Structures are given as C-alpha cells and as structure tokens.
Amino acid sequence: MKIIDMDSQRFVVQGFGYNKETDERAKEFLIETLPRTPYYYLKLVEFNGGRIDYKFSPRRKVLETFENKIFNVIGWKKGKEVIHTRHDLADMVATSILNHKMNQDDYEIFNSIFPEFKKRNQKGFDIEFLESKLKAFGDRIEINKYGYVVDGRFVILRDGAQCHIWNENTMKPQGFICVHPSGSVNDQIIIDGDKKITFNAHSQTILSKINYLLSPNLRCPCSICRNKPGRICRVFYNQLPAELKKEMSRNFEEAPSR
Secondary structure, X not given: OEEEEEOOXXXXXXXXXXXXXXXXXXXXXXXXXXXXXHHHHHHHHHOOOOOOEEEEEOXXXXXXXXXXXXXXXXXXXXXXXXXXXXXXXXXHHHHHHHHHHHOOOOOHHHHXXXXXXXXXXXXXXXXXXXXXXXXXXXXXXXXOOOEEEEOOOEEXXXXXXXXXXXXXXXXXXXXXXXXXXXXXXXOEEEEEOOEEEEEOHHHHXXXXXXXXXXXXXXXXXXXXXXXXXXXXXXXXXXXOXXXXXXXXXXXXXXXXXX
C-alpha cells in the first residue's frame, strides 16, 4: 500500500487492502481516494494500511477484525469486558488510540467507547422482535441470561454481540472467538400490521452471526476468504479448540489449509 498524496481533506492511495493470497493482481495497482478521518489517518499513516492492533495497557486493547472499521475492544471493569464495535464507532476508536499515543495517561476516550456502544445498541433494540425471529431456528437456538446459544457450541452475548465458545458443563461462556457479521448494517424500519418496528444494527449483527454459526460452510464475508467461495473462513476455523474442530468437521465442505 502506498500513499500517493494527502492533504487536510483526503488521502490518495494505491493498493489499499490488497492481499496477494486472495486478490487479483490488478488490485495492487488500484488508486482510490479516501477521506481524511481519524480512522483512515490511523490506518494509513500509523499502520501502513494494515490491521490495527493497539495495546493501551495489559487490560486494555483494541484489535481490528479482518474487516475494515470493525473492532474488538477489550477493557476491564469488574472483570474483562469485550465489545464488538461497528463502522459507526471507527473514528471514536481511532481517536482514542491517537490520543493515547500522544499521552500514555489518556484513557478518557477509550473508556467512553463502552457506554457509547451500549447506548447506541439499546436505542431501538427490540429484544422481543429479535427473539421472535430466532424461533424459526427451533431447538438449534437456546435463549438464556447471557444471550443466544447456537447448537450448544457457541453463544452470542446479548449486550455486546461478541461470540464465545459455550461450555456445556459450566453453562457459561468461555474463549472469545471472532465471527464476522455480513457487511455494514443500518437500522431498518419494519411495518408489521399497524406496528412500526425498528430492527436496529445491533439486532442485525446478532442475527447475522447466528446465521453464520448455523452454516459455517457458506461463503465467508471476511476479507481474507471472500474470494474463495465454498471455503470455511480460516480466521473462524483456526480459533476453534481441537475437539470442536473434530466435532464440526462433518459440517465443513472443505477444511481450510493453515
């Protein structure tokens, strides 16, 4: 990736996001203009177009997924807290990192990401409507106090939409894993008879992850695998414990190479 030109409003870049393993060679020479936002400044200038991975402290970390602008943000408040932020918080996450790079004692914006994330998710979050849609999956989805257990193997947490391995013995989440919801989602207004329902982005993220976990051999939305239809997402597959890989192998049309 090369920055060809920049000014106060935009970047002109070549080969942004090019992956030699999955992309056509022409993408390496593709020139595009990107806005000079906090996110793109951090991504292009500080991380040379690569995946953003930044540690604030031993208990505070930001890790970009393999989709641009989507982050796993890890904090600590009465225990480990993980949230999965979407595109709308990318600039806030980036600003928190840029500020901390200038002042190692500055956690103000980082700490504010968590309440802002929860406030946005709760706005228009119609739990009853989401859970009514999940009934279509029958006994493959179990609803409990944590969130939504898929096939007794995974759980999508209700508050943060993050995915964990589900421990059937302790009946608790364990082992965070990265699962990609499909694309950018916005609030949708659904008319159900005389009732107007907001199916918000948080609900759609949860539903998208559940759909993927129910059929993980479908085309993967992540940037690494999207050009290889029919393959299991390597990011997803390589996070699974050995026993779970073995148990799920019959679901895979083709086990990914490491």
